[in-house]
Amino acid sequence: MYKKIIFILLISLNLYSAQNYKEIKFIGLTQISNQVALETVNLQKDSYSNEEINNAIKKFYKFNYFSNISVSNENSILTFSFKEKPFIAKIEMTGYKTREDDLRVLYRSMNVKKGNMYSKEKIQRAKKALLLALEREGYINSVAEVTVTNINDTSVLIKFDVNKGDPITITNITFKGAKALDRDAFSEVIANKETDVYFTWFFGRNDGEMDFEQLAFDSPRIRDLYLQNGYLDAKVTAAFSKVDFNTNTATIEYTIIEGSQYTVNNTIIYLDENILSVEKVYPKLQLEKNDVFNIAFLRKDQEYIKTQVADKGYAYTNVTFDIKPNKDEKTVDLVYNVTPGEKVYINDVIISGNSRTLDRVIRRNVYLAPKDLYSLTDFKDTKNKLNRTGFFESVDIKQERVSSNSMNILVNVTEASTGNITLGGGYGSYDGFLFNISVSDKNILGSGLNLGVDYEHSSKKNNYTLSLSNPAIRDSIYNGSADIHKNETEVTNDDDDIGDKTTLEKGFGFGVGRSLYRNTRVGINYSYNDEDISYEYDTDSNTQYVTSAITPYINFNNTDDYYLPRNGINTGTSLKYAGVGGETEYILSSTYFKYYYSLQALTDYDIIFRYKNSLKYIEDTGNVPDTLTFYLGGPSSVRGYSSYAFDPDDYDDITNFKQYFTNTAELSFPLIPSAKMRWGVFYDYGMIGEDSFSQITKSGTGALISWISPVGPLQFIFAKAIGPEDGDDTSSFEFSLGSKF
Numbered sequence: 001m002y003k004k005i006i007f008i009l010l011i012s013l014n015l016y017s018a019q020n021y022k023e024i025k026f027i028g029l030t031q032i033s034n035q036v037a038l039e040t041v042n043l044q045k046d047s048y049s050n051e052e053i054n055n056a057i058k059k060f061y062k063f064n065y066f067s068n069i070s071v072s073n074e075n076s077i078l079t080f081s082f083k084e085k086p087f088i089a090k091i092e093m094t095g096y097k098t099r100e101d102d103l104r105v106l107y108r109s110m111n112v113k114k115g116n117m118y119s120k121e122k123i124q125r126a127k128k129a130l131l132l133a134l135e136r137e138g139y140i141n142s143v144a145e146v147t148v149t150n151i152n153d154t155s156v157l158i159k160f161d162v163n164k165g166d167p168i169t170i171t172n173i174t175f176k177g178a179k180a181l182d183r184d185a186f187s188e189v190i191a192n193k194e195t196d197v198y199f200t201w202f203f204g205r206n207d208g209e210m211d212f213e214q215l216a217f218d219s220p221r222i223r224d225l226y227l228q229n230g231y232l233d234a235k236v237t238a239a240f241s242k243v244d245f246n247t248n249t250a251t252i253e254y255t256i257i258e259g260s261q262y263t264v265n266n267t268i269i270y271l272d273e274n275i276l277s278v279e280k281v282y283p284k285l286q287l288e289k290n291d292v293f294n295i296a297f298l299r300k301d302q303e304y305i306k307t308q309v310a311d312k313g314y315a316y317t318n319v320t321f322d323i324k325p326n327k328d329e330k331t332v333d334l335v336y337n338v339t340p341g342e343k344v345y346i347n348d349v350i351i352s353g354n355s356r357t358l359d360r361v362i363r364r365n366v367y368l369a370p371k372d373l374y375s376l377t378d379f380k381d382t383k384n385k386l387n388r389t390g391f392f393e394s395v396d397i398k399q400e401r402v403s404s405n406s407m408n409i410l411v412n413v414t415e416a417s418t419g420n421i422t423l424g425g426g427y428g429s430y431d432g433f434l435f436n437i438s439v440s441d442k443n444i445l446g447s448g449l450n451l452g453v454d455y456e457h458s459s460k461k462n463n464y465t466l467s468l469s470n471p472a473i474r475d476s477i478y479n480g481s482a483d484i485h486k487n488e489t490e491v492t493n494d495d496d497d498i499g500d501k502t503t504l505e506k507g508f509g510f511g512v513g514r515s516l517y518r519n520t521r522v523g524i525n526y527s528y529n530d531e532d533i534s535y536e537y538d539t540d541s542n543t544q545y546v547t548s549a550i551t552p553y554i555n556f557n558n559t560d561d562y563y564l565p566r567n568g569i570n571t572g573t574s575l576k577y578a579g580v581g582g583e584t585e586y587i588l589s590s591t592y593f594k595y596y597y598s599l600q601a602l603t604d605y606d607i608i609f610r611y612k613n614s615l616k617y618i619e620d621t622g623n624v625p626d627t628l629t630f631y632l633g634g635p636s637s638v639r640g641y642s643s644y645a646f647d648p649d650d651y652d653d654i655t656n657f658k659q660y661f662t663n664t665a666e667l668s669f670p671l672i673p674s675a676k677m678r679w680g681v682f683y684d685y686g687m688i689g690e691d692s693f694s695q696i697t698k699s700g701t702g703a704l705i706s707w708i709s710p711v712g713p714l715q716f717i718f719a720k721a722i723g724p725e726d727g728d729d730t731s732s733f734e735f736s737l738g739s740k741f
Contacts, residue, residue, distance in 0.1 A: 022076045022077065023076070023077045023078070024038070024077075024078045024079075024080075025077055025078070025079045025080070026079075026080050026082070027079060027080070027081045027082065028081055028082035028083060028084060029082055029084075030084060030154075032063065032065070037060075037080075053071060053078075056080075057069050057071070057080075060080070060082070064085075064117065064119070065082075065084055065085060065117060066082050066083060066084055066085065067083050067084070067085045068082075068083040069081070069082055069083075084154065085117045085118055085119060086117075086118045086150070086153070086154050086155050086156045087115060087116065087117055087118060087154065087155055087156075088112065088113070088114055088115065088116045088117075088118050088155070088156060088158055089114060089151050089155035089156065089157060090114065090151070090157045090158070091107060091112065091113070091114060091157075091158050091159075091160075092157065092158070092159040092160070093106075093159075093160050093162065094159070094160070094161050094162065095161060095162035095163060095164060096130075096134070096160075096162035096164055098672060098673065098674055099670075099673045099674060100673065100674050103674075106130070106133060109129055109133060110125075110126040110129040110130055110133075111125065111126060111129065112126040112158070118148070118156050118158070123146055123148070123158060126146075126160075127144050127146055127160070130144050130160060130162070131144055133213075134162070134164060134165070135212070136212045136213040137210075137211050137212060137213055138167055138168045138209060138210030138211050138212050139164045139165045139166065139167055139168075140165055140166055140168065140245065140248065141165035141166055142162070142163065142164055142165035143162070143163040143165065144160055144161070144162050144163075145160075145161045145162075146158065146159070146160055146161075147159040147161065166248050167209040167210065167248070168209070168210040168243055168248050168249065168250050169195050169207075169208045169209060169210070169248060169249050169250070170192055170193065170194050170195055170208040170209075170210055170249075170250050170251070170252060171194065171195060171208070171249045171250070171251060172194060172251045172252075173186075173192075173193070173194045173251070173252045173253075173254075174251070174252070174253045174254070175222075175254050175256055176253065176254065176255045176256060177255055177256040177257055177258065178254075178256045178258070179258060180226075180229065180231065180258050180261070181225065181226070181229065185225060186222055186225065187206075188602070188603075189221045189222065189224070189225050190218040190221055190222065191211055191214035191215075191217065191218055191221075192210060192211055192214060192215055192218055192239075192252060193206040193208060194206065194208055195207060195208020196208070210241075210243075210250050215239050215241065215252075216238070216239075218239055218254075219236045219237065219238050219239055219254065220236075222236045222254060222256070223235070223236045224295060226256075226258065227293075227294075227295035228294050228295055228296050229261065229292065229294070230261040230262045230263065230292040230293040230294065231258050231259050231260070231261055231262075232259065232262050232293065232323070232325055232332065233257075233258075233259030233260065233325075234256065234257065234258050234259050235256070235257040235259075236254055236255075236256050237254060237255040237256075239252050239253070239254060240252065240253045240254075241253075260327075260330050261292060261293075261330065262292075262293045262325060262330050262331060262332045263290055263291060263292055263293060263330065263331055263332070264287050264288065264289055264290065264291045264292075264293055264331070264332060264334065265289065265326065265329070265331035265332060265333050266289065266333045266334070267282070267285065267287065267288075267289070267333070267334045267335075267336075268333065268334070268335045268336070269281060269282070269305065269336045269338065270335070270336065270337045270338060271305075271309070271336075271338040271340075272338075272340065275309060275312055275314065275340055276308055276309055276312060280308075281304075281305060281308060284304060285301045285304070286300055286301055287301055287334065293323075293332050298321060298323075298334065301336075302319050302321055302336065305319050305336055305338060306318075306319045306338075306376070307376050307377060309338055309340050310374070310375070310376035311375045311376055311377050311378075312340075312343075312373075313343040313344055313345070313373040313374050313375070314340035314341055314342070314343060314344065314374075315341075315344035315374040315376070315399065315407060316340075316341040316342070316344065316401075317338065317339070317340050317341060318338075318339045318341070319336055319337070319338050319339075320336070320337050320339075321334060321335065321336050321337075322334075322335040322337070341404070342404050342405045343373065343374075343405060344373075344374040344405055344406060344407055345371060345372065345373055345374065345405060345406050345407075346368050346369060346370050346371060346372045346373075346374060346406070346407065346408075346409060347370065347402045347406040347407060347408050348370050348408045348409075349363060349366055349368065349369060349370060349408070349409045349411065350400075350408055350409070350410050350411065351363065351411045351412075351413075352410070352411070352412045352413075353412045353413040353414055353415070354413050354415060354446075355415065356415055356443070356445075356446040357391055357392075357413070357415060357443060357446040357448075358446045358447060358448075360475055361391075361443075361446065361447065361448040361472075361475075362386065362411060362413065364472050364475045365382065365385045365386050365389060366382050366386075366409065366411060367379075367381055367382045367385070367518075368382065368409050374407065379397065379399070379409070381518065381519075381558075382397060382409075382411075383395050383397050383560075384558065384559070384560045384568070385519075386411075386413070387560055387561045387562060388557065388559060388560075388561065388562050389442075389443075389448075389471075389562060390416070390442055390443075390562030390563065391413075391415065391416060391442070391443045391448075392413045392414060392415055392416055393414045393415065393416040394413070394414040395411070395412075395413050395414075396411075396412045396413075397409065397410065397411050397412075398410040398412075417710055437454075437455050438452060438453065438454040438455070439452070439453045440452035440453065440454075448470070448471060448472060449468065449469070449470050450467075450468065450469045450470075450471070451467070451468050452465070452466070452467045452468075453465070453466055454467075461487070461488060461489045461490065462487070462488045463485070463486070463487040463488070463489075464485060464486045464487070465483060465484075465485040466483060466484050466485070467481065467482070467483035468481065468482050468483070469481035469482075477514050477515040478512065478513070478514045479512070479513045479514065479521070479523065480510070480511065480512050480513075481509075481510065481511045481512075481525070482508070482509065482510040482511075483508065483509050483510075484507070484508045485505075485506070485507060485508070486504075486505070486506050487503075487504075487505040487506075488502070488503070488504050488505075489502070489503045489505075489627075490502050490503075500535070501533060501534070501535055501649075502533070502534050502535075503531060503532070503533050503627050504531070504532045504533075504534075505529055505530070505531045505532075505627075506529070506530050507527060507528050507529035507530060507547075508527070508528055509525055509526060509527035509528070510525070510526055511523055511524060511525030511526065511551075512524065513553075516554070519556055519557055519558040520554070520555070520556045521554070521555055521556075522552070522553070522554045523552070523553055524550060524551065524552045524553070525550070525551045525553070526548075526549070526550050526551075526580075527547070527548075527549050527551065527576075528546070528547070528548050528582075529546065529547040530544070530546050531544065531545055531546075531547065531625065531627060532544045533625075533626070533627065545582065545583035545584055545623075545625060546581070546582035546583055546584075547578050547582050547583075547584040547625070548578070548579075548580045548581040548582035549576050549577060549578040549579070549580060549582075550576075550577055550580055551574050551575065551576040551577070552574065552575055553572060553573065553574035553575075554572060554573060554574075555570075555571065555572025555573075556569065556570070556571050556572065557569070557570040557571075557572075558570075559594075559596055563708050563713060563740055564608075564676075564678075564708065565596040565608075566596060566597075566598040566600075566608050567596055567597060567598050568596050569593070569594065569595055569596075570592075570593075570594040570596075571591075571592060571593040571594065572591070572592055573589070573590065573591040573592075574589075574590050574591075575587065575588070575589050575590075576588040576589075576590070579621060579622065583623060584622075584623050584624070584625050584628075585620075585621045585622030585623045585624075586618055586619060586620055586621055586622070586623070586624045586628065587618070587619040587621055588616070588617070588618050588619075588628075589615075589616065589617045589618075589619070590614075590615075590616050591614070591615045591616075592612065592613070592614045592615075593611075593612065593613050594610070594611070594612040594741070595610070595611045595612070596608060596609070596610050597609045597610075605669075606669070606670045606673070607667060607668070607669055608667070608668040609665075609666075609667060610664075610665075610666040610667075610668060610741050611663070611664065611665050611666070612663065612664050612741065613661065613662065613663035613664070614637075614660070614661070614662050614663075615660070615661050616630060616659075616660040616661075617658065617659055617660070618630075618656065618658040618659075619658075620658075624656055624658075626655060626656065628656060629647075629648050629656040629657045629658075630657040630658070630659075630660040630688055631643075631644040631645075631646060631647055631657070631688075632645065632646040632657075632660070632662070632686050632688040632696065632698060633645030633646055633698070633729070633731075634731075634734070635715070635717060635734055635736050635739065636739070637662045637684070637686050638662060638684045638685070638686040638698050638699065638700050639682065639684050639700045639702060639717055639719035639731075639734070640684070640698075640699075640700025640701065640702060640719040640720050640721035640722065640724075640730060640731065640732075641698060641700060641721055641724070641728065641729060641730055641731060642729040642730065642731040643731075643734075645728065645729040645730075645731075646688060646696055646698070648690070654690045655690070656690060657688050657689060657690060658689075658690055658691075659687075659688065659689050659690070659691070659692060659693045659695075660686075660687070660688050660693070661686065661687045661688075661693050662684065662685070662686035662687075663684075663685055663686075664682060664683070664684045664685075665682065665683050666680050666681070666682040666683075666741065667680055667681050667682075668680040668706075668741075671705065675707065676707060676708040676709075677705065677706070677707045677708075678705075678706050678707075679703065679704065679705050679706070680703065680704050680706065681701075681702070681703050681704075682701065682702060682703070682704065683699070683700075683701045684699060684700045684701070685697075685698075685699040686698055686699070698721070698722075698724075698728075699721075699722040699723070700719050700720060700721045700722055701719070701720055701722060702717065702718050702719035702720050703718050704716060704717045704718065713739060713740045714735070714736075715735060715736050715739065716733075716735050717733065717734045717735065717736075718732065718733055719731065719732060719733070719734070720732065
């Protein structure tokens with residue numbers, strides 16, 4: 001293109017060929033500086049010929065930054081005017097790939113990214129790479145349309161609209177020679193699976209779409225499965241695929257030589273006893289004598305040994321293993337060689353990415369500090385702890401080697417919105433429309449302080465709460481909290497002589513706690529409540545009493561994220577003792593347990609198994625108020641039933657529900673990962689009673705859609721009660737904003 005421009009310019013330059021110039025100016029340059037421009041074209045004289053200026057233009061075009069260059073002369077000033085190519089400000093993809101990580105890899109293979117200079121040639125090359133990626137994944141007749149939209153004079157939006165075309169469906173997979181392991185075991189590990197005959201669209205069914213890119217890795221996956229079951233000599237040929245392009249179907253064949261199964265005979269660890277006694281390591285290994293050999297357990301043992309040594313300060317520990325099979329005995333000896341290197345100390349902790357959160361708030365959650373001896377466990381736990389704060393969208397922690405015995409810890413965070421306006425609602429036949437609004441910020445001005453204001457309203461209640469908490473008072477191991485509240489509740493009473501009951505509760509509370517061990521906190525809270533119970537018609541039945549209570553507690557939390565944990569346990573228990581002054585006397589025991597486990601390593605898919613339960617018990621030590629009771633039903637207990645569906649006021653022979661147990665099992669799946677949306681299926685089971693846990697038992701099941709939105713976690717719940725009895729208050733849909741599993 002520039003040859004034509006140069007030709008035109010050569011004609012115009014004849015007007016001032018070999019002239020003297022007192023100054024050279026550059027107009028429109030942003031990609032390179034004037035100094036670089038002068039040095040690049042080597043214009044360091046007072047006079048220039050047409051040929052020299054022409055060569056200068058050619059050199060500028062080689063930068064590939066400019067779509068047009070013009071030259072002019074006025075008052076002996078030689079002026080180069082540049083029109084730069086626009087840059088790519090945004091890239092969008094429709095019809096193919098939605099996860100941000102997948103898109104990042106795809107754009108890299110297409111050699112296109114934000115900030116690149118735009119050119120038609122570059123986009124055409126990117127389109128070809130995109131079609132090649134579709135072909136590798138098994139799609140034929142794919143179409144990709146590219147739209148270029150000018151955002152302004154200097155930037156463009158590139159949109160790739162993809163029609164993936166027709167997938168190739170795998171109708172049959174043959175595993176020749178496989179005897180020890182069955183087809184189901186292979187299907188769990190390979191990416192290319194045989195299509196199921198019916199209902200391929202349903203969860204858990206296989207659609208059989210061919211993925212050519214993954215096909216090369218399926219043979220090693222099968223062999224690794226054999227190694228997990230002790231078959232050290234197993235051989236698996238590369239997949240032989242036969243495609244029928246007339247029907248868009250394919251068959252795949254593997255040939256397998258299994259060999260014999262091996263068991264563990266002996267394990268030897270070569271490790272300096274001055275660093276760590278191997279006798280302390282052996283009992284913790286997963287592979288023991290006479291166990292069937294398992295390569296997955298071997299890798300875990302390797303990582304365990306490395307962690308134990310690295311926790312002693314040897315950050316650059318290297319652990320290698322050697323598998324020595326005895327083919328006659330069908331046993332293996334496992335030999336680990338540990339090279340610890342030097343002890344490493346922390347030189348500095350460098351924090352970046354935080355524009356709002358104070359450095360000290362981040363630093364107090366980092367288990368490693370300058371001059372500390374390195375610990376791999378501390379390094380791993382730091383990331384989990386920072387994620388649990390809920391202050392950050394992402395946390396990236398790296399090690400930077402400074403010398404053989406020192407390193408920097410680099411903590412880079414991406415801050416999340418911590419100020420939330422959360423809404424919740426639903427409808428029940430008892431409460432009518434339920435509405436909840438909460439305004440909170442768990443990181444006020446980046447200080448780590450948590451301030452919250454909550455309001456809950458329905459036809460039966462009005463509740464207000466103001467709370468403030470500090471998870472680390474003066475950046476210490478101590479935490480504190482305080483709150484004030486006012487709750488007004490109306491309960492329908494079947495006794496027409498006294499009418500409906502209204503309870504007005506006002507009070508406050510405060511508490512203090514401390515970290516006992518890593519991930520473990522203990523503390524004690526004090527609460528004061530003044531309750532006034534009045535009846536619509538019978539004023540003689542009105543009562544007023546004060547509850548003054550202390551509540552010691554302990555909790556443990558080693559989960560890896562605040563909003564969406566994938567691994568870990570969050571559990572705790574408390575014992576509320578009412579009777580420290582006031583009229584009420586009782587003990588309230590509360591225990592909860594939450595467990596999270598990622599199934600990605602097993603399924604190669606981002607599935608999270610989640611389980612939680614809650615156990616509560618009231619012991620009467622003198623005076624239990626009528627208002628102290630448990631309820632069953634709703635999003636926080638058994639979904640499929642309305643909130644407070646099971647209330648003691650609905651039973652003539654029950655004053656208080658004093659025993660309560662619920663548990664939930666849930667599978668969570670990605671829906672739109674880039675938007676932080678997921679879906680899930682669940683099963684709830686709950687029990688409640690006055691004198692026994694199983695006086696009333698209920699269960700429900702269903703599905704949900706969850707979204708970590710900019711204003712907090714949002715859930716849409718579609719539930720069905722299992723075996724409801726006549727008169728049970730069921731609910732098939734509810735939503736909540738602000739609650740999480």
